[in-house]
Amino acid sequence: METIQLTLDESLMAQVQQATHALQMSRSDFLKLALERALRQQKIIELEIRDAKAYAEKPQQAEEIAEWESQQHWDEQ
Secondary structure (H helix, E strand, O other): OOOOOOOOOHHHHHHHHHHHHHHOOOHHHHHHHHHHHHHHHHHHHHHHHHHHHHHHHOOOOHHHHHHHHOOOOOOOO
C-alpha cells in the first residue's frame, strides 16, 4: 500500500469530515471508497463514449429499430 499526501480546500474538507462522521468511517477509508467509485464511473463513461462512436460510425437501420418497437411500453398516466 502507498501513502499519499492530498490537499483539499476547506469547504471540501468540511464535507468529507461531515460524511466520515455520519458514516463512522475514517477519512482514509472514505477517500479510498470515493476513488474506487470514481474509477468505476470512468470505465462506464469510456464504454458510453465507445458505444456512441460506434453508433455514429454505423447508425442503426430503420428495420433494426422497427423490430423492437412492439416491445416498448409507455405507462400513460
